[in-house]
Amino acid sequence: MGRAGGDALADRVEREVAAITLVSPKVVVTGVAAEPVLHGALHTALDAVRDEVFGSTTD
Numbered sequence: 001m002g003r004a005g006g007d008a009l010a011d012r013v014e015r016e017v018a019a020i021t022l023v024s025p026k027v028v029v030t031g032v033a034a035e036p037v038l039h040g041a042l043h044t045a046l047d048a049v050r051d052e053v054f055g056s057t058t059d
Contacts, residue, residue, distance in 0.1 A: 014027035
C-alpha cells in the first residue's frame with residue numbers, strides 16, 4: 001500500500017478486503033523509500049533479461 005493514507009488507510013483497506021474475501025491478507029504501508037513502481041518494474045525487467053541471457057544452458 002502506498003504512503004499517502006498511512007496506517008489509517010492500510011487498516012481500513014485490510015478490514016474491507018477481509019470483509020469481501022475468504023482470506024484476510026495483511027495490508028501495510030510500503031517500506032520502499034522512493035518510486036516503488038519504478039523499482040518493481042526494473043526488478044521485473046532485470047529478471048527477464050537475466051533469464052534470457054543466463055537462463056538454461058541445457059537447451
